[in-house]
Amino acid sequence: MTSFNDFGLVEPISRALRDEKYETPTPIQAQTLPLALSGRDVIGIAQTGTGKTAAFALPILHHIVRKRLRPERKSCRVLVLSPTRELSGQISDSFMTYGRYIRPLAVTLAIGGVPINRQIRAMAHGVEVLVATPGRLLDLVSTHAVRLDNVEVLVLDEADRMLDMGFIHDIRKVVAMVPKERQTLFFSATMPHEITKLADAMLRDPAKVSVTPQATTAERVNQRVILTEKSAKNALLAELLKSEKSDRVLVFTRTKHGADKVVRVLEKSGLKAEAIHSNKSQNNRERTLKAFRDGSLRTLVATDIAARGIDVDGVSHVINFDLPNIPESYVHRIGRTARAGAEGVAISFCDHEEAAYLRDIEKLIRMSLPAENRRTGSPQEAHVHHAAPHQHKKHGNGRNHRNGKRHRGHSEARNGGGRRPQHAPAKGASTAPRGEPTAMQNVTFMREPRRQAGHRAPRCFPAQWDPKLGIHVT
Numbered sequence: 001m002t003s004f005n006d007f008g009l010v011e012p013i014s015r016a017l018r019d020e021k022y023e024t025p026t027p028i029q030a031q032t033l034p035l036a037l038s039g040r041d042v043i044g045i046a047q048t049g050t051g052k053t054a055a056f057a058l059p060i061l062h063h064i065v066r067k068r069l070r071p072e073r074k075s076c077r078v079l080v081l082s083p084t085r086e087l088s089g090q091i092s093d094s095f096m097t098y099g100r101y102i103r104p105l106a107v108t109l110a111i112g113g114v115p116i117n118r119q120i121r122a123m124a125h126g127v128e129v130l131v132a133t134p135g136r137l138l139d140l141v142s143t144h145a146v147r148l149d150n151v152e153v154l155v156l157d158e159a160d161r162m163l164d165m166g167f168i169h170d171i172r173k174v175v176a177m178v179p180k181e182r183q184t185l186f187f188s189a190t191m192p193h194e195i196t197k198l199a200d201a202m203l204r205d206p207a208k209v210s211v212t213p214q215a216t217t218a219e220r221v222n223q224r225v226i227l228t229e230k231s232a233k234n235a236l237l238a239e240l241l242k243s244e245k246s247d248r249v250l251v252f253t254r255t256k257h258g259a260d261k262v263v264r265v266l267e268k269s270g271l272k273a274e275a276i277h278s279n280k281s282q283n284n285r286e287r288t289l290k291a292f293r294d295g296s297l298r299t300l301v302a303t304d305i306a307a308r309g310i311d312v313d314g315v316s317h318v319i320n321f322d323l324p325n326i327p328e329s330y331v332h333r334i335g336r337t338a339r340a341g342a343e344g345v346a347i348s349f350c351d352h353e354e355a356a357y358l359r360d361i362e363k364l365i366r367m368s369l370p371a372e373n374r375r376t377g378s379p380q381e382a383h384v385h386h387a388a389p390h391q392h393k394k395h396g397n398g399r400n401h402r403n404g405k406r407h408r409g410h411s412e413a414r415n416g417g418g419r420r421p422q423h424a425p426a427k428g429a430s431t432a433p434r435g436e437p438t439a440m441q442n443v444t445f446m447r448e449p450r451r452q453a454g455h456r457a458p459r460c461f462p463a464q465w466d467p468k469l470g471i472h473v474t
């Protein structure tokens with residue numbers, strides 16, 4: 001399908017697409033639309049930025065127009081579950097954009113962090129589309145403000161992220177409440193085992209579509225690594241922000257605390273930046289995002305979870321202040337740039353302790369990244385530091401040594417050294433809002449007192465000096 005006209009979408013939708021100047025369907029849209037329009041369940045493996053929202057929103061809106069029904073009180077005909085408030089807001093906006101000529105069309109957002117009363121009122125007469133985060137949805141259901149027994153289409157967006165954020169039980173509860181007779185559209189950027197299991201339980205004879213091989217890095221992104229000391233990262237970031245020609249820069253840190261710290265340090269260097277993460281109020285997050293979108297804020301510092309799903313075109317640079325300990329997150333991060341045909345730059349800082357993360361990333365994307373060595377330590381010193389992560393490889397990179405496969409569903413690496421699986425939060429472990437890892441959970445497990453790596457390290461790990469990486473590779 002090379003044109004939206006080929007799908008036979010109803011006129012109000014075609015008109016809205018013309019307004020939006022959408023001419024050619026993206027690959028996920030071209031594959032998903034005919035299947036979803038025919039009523040099939042679909043599993044779509046696609047990242048944010050591929051046009052997946054329209055891939056499910058357009059056939060749903062088409063269905064709503066073709067089968068006109070007055071929604072029942074407190075009910076929704078379509079339920080979209082998404083992991084974050086930001087993503088939910090963007091999905092709801094997309095439904096309104098593509099459905100702007102469909103009348104009546106009620107689209108409601110049920111997300112945490114904002115007063116519930118308005119959501120209760122909005123649901124009183126029933127709506128066509130309810131976009132919700134799982135926690136708030138269950139709150140609304142438990143207070144009888146929302147019923148789920150009239151759902152005709154269920155969408156699960158960013159399923160893998162939902163799992164990471166510990167929403168799996170909530171999702172199962174929701175699925176048990178919606179009618180068995182329904183259409184389910186299931187989107188995930190990756191398909192680890194747990195997600196496949198969830199999809200098996202939720203979908204009926206699904207068609208599977210995939211737009212990018214799971215581990216393919218956006219090809220238009222110009223990627224490079226700067227090997228640096230941890231202590232030099234702040235100065236390096238300030239230097240890059242001053243020297244690189246950039247429009248919008250998204251800086252990633254591993255923790256919320258780290259994000260705030262980067263903002264403070266940049267401000268001291270006279271560079272304006274804002275952080276976005278779940279400790280910030282909803283209003284604050286929205287204001288920051290708006291400023292980033294409209295160009296009045298050039299540098300946004302974010303954690304993986306907060307940034308996931310942020311729909312901002314024109315991000316010219318992604319800077320990984322910390323390398324992610326989940327290699328797939330690297331792919332998501334750099335996918336924030338080079339959208340809509342633009343070229344993008346991704347620069348990753350890699351300190352000694354992150355050498356193993358870099359190796360995992362390069363393995364996943366099947367390419368080695370050009371690296372510039374700004375480390376001050378001697379090669380020998382670099383090796384000793386490098387040895388510690390290697391010693392901890394079993395815990396550190398989530399790989400099973402026997403079959404070399406990644407334990408994504410049980411990923412110790414995600415939450416800091418195998419304390420608990422992320423989808424089974426320890427009771428009372430965190431007072432942070434649901435969904436964001438706390439600084440504690442992200443304590444780097446690879447940090448080992450140097451003396452423990454000790455003088456035996458070179459003997460245990462005979463290593464080759466890699467001049468490109470500036471480290472010994474064992």
Ligand code: AMP
Nearest residue numbers: 022024025026048049050051052053054
């Ligand atoms: P999504 O992956 O759904 O977050 O979409 C990413 C961006 O692509 C959004 O800004 C959409 O407005 C835009 N988009 C989606 N589909 C198309 C299309 N067929 N043509 C042009 N832009 C699109």
